[in-house]
Amino acid sequence: MTLETALRRSDHRVTRPRQLVWDVLHEAGTHLSAAEIVDAVHVLDPGVNSSSVYRTLGLFAELNLVRESRLGETSTWEPAHEDAVIHLICSRCGTTSHHDAAVVDTLRAQLEQSGNFEPHSIDVTVTGRCAHCSTAS
Ligand SMILES: [Zn+2]
Numbered sequence: 001m002t003l004e005t006a007l008r009r010s011d012h013r014v015t016r017p018r019q020l021v022w023d024v025l026h027e028a029g030t031h032l033s034a035a036e037i038v039d040a041v042h043v044l045d046p047g048v049n050s051s052s053v054y055r056t057l058g059l060f061a062e063l064n065l066v067r068e069s070r071l072g073e074t075s076t077w078e079p080a081h082e083d084a085v086i087h088l089i090c091s092r093c094g095t096t097s098h099h100d101a102a103v104v105d106t107l108r109a110q111l112e113q114s115g116n117f118e119p120h121s122i123d124v125t126v127t128g129r130c131a132h133c134s135t136a137s
């Protein structure tokens, strides 16, 4: 899906900051903090205001185009994706990574079968220490 298609559905226009934030998130292939997104956008176009980057992230989150992984004060961002994945967040360095987990699909199937609750999105986050931080300490 292009950004234009995604935004047109909600009557929003493509602007330069929106296009750049979208490109940065899709090319990164990893979870980025807002500060890292601002830096990457500035590499492409130093003229883009940091506050437009933050506003764009807010808009994308509202439209479910991005997924925010939050731990305390810090957040990382990535393009929205299927939820059959667990997010691992390092509580020391804030690095976020994915863990494929069949348990999410199992949980969804169990909830659907129970008939008591219809799941829309399942967001499982595990906090702990990443490999780098657990060997560093
Ligand atoms: Zn870490």
Ligand SMILES: [Zn+2]
Residues within 6 Å of the ligand: 067, 078, 081, 085, 087, 098
């Ligand atoms: Zn993710």
